[in-house]
Amino acid sequence: MRKKIVAGNWKMHKNAEQTEDLLNELIAQIPTETIAQVIVAPTFVNLASAVDHLEFTAIIVAAQNVHQAESGAFTGEISADMLTGIGVNTVILGHSERRAIFNETDGLIASKVNTALKHDMTVIFCFGEELKDRQSGNHFNIVENQLKDGLFHIENTAWEKVVLAYEPVWAIGTGETASPEQAQDMHEFIRETVRKAFGSDIAEDVTILYGGSVKPDNAKEIFSKPDVDGGLIGGAALNAKDFVAIITAI
């Protein structure tokens, strides 16, 4: 079911104490009447305490990654079973930093999607073009291919566990934002691409988030676009004042 979602990706920020402090601030400051589903993604080591901390709240805890294998000799990796075992049932996959820095390919992301879905996890599937793709006018092609190669192998019934996050790489952490019109054009294209492959019901139901330098002062305009259902927020999710302002902008 299409929802309004504001998700914060905390990346490799916040130690245990800082995590607890930020969660306390969010609990105190997010208005109870907010229509947005709020998600936070702390680092792996702080996931269990975040789940405990948020037990009686509506805030959902997500992981920033998962390994594709069930278990095995994969030093330093975390399995889906380990995540669900501590109450983490949502995972961000395909983030541009995972793609660029950790060489995650569409094929690898596709197998992580399978593993997460097998464990009944909700997947926040990230994708988006680089600056050179937009400058050469190839951005729609790139996005279509990322969707087809990383996600479109799933069954129709799996879509209820999928949230899309369009994140143009040139706008992530750069202070550069897609204009509300650029975001809407791409989100409309994404919904149309889903419609062609999976039909209108799934296309209308899927939640499509925008990510890329969303801040309190631009959130309202971006979120006002009809195909933008919320945001995946990096930098501005690291302090309660900005994150809550973005949540209330929806």
Ligand code: PEP
């Ligand atoms: C992100 O990393 O997913 C992101 C959107 O970051 P920022 O908001 O800092 O651009």
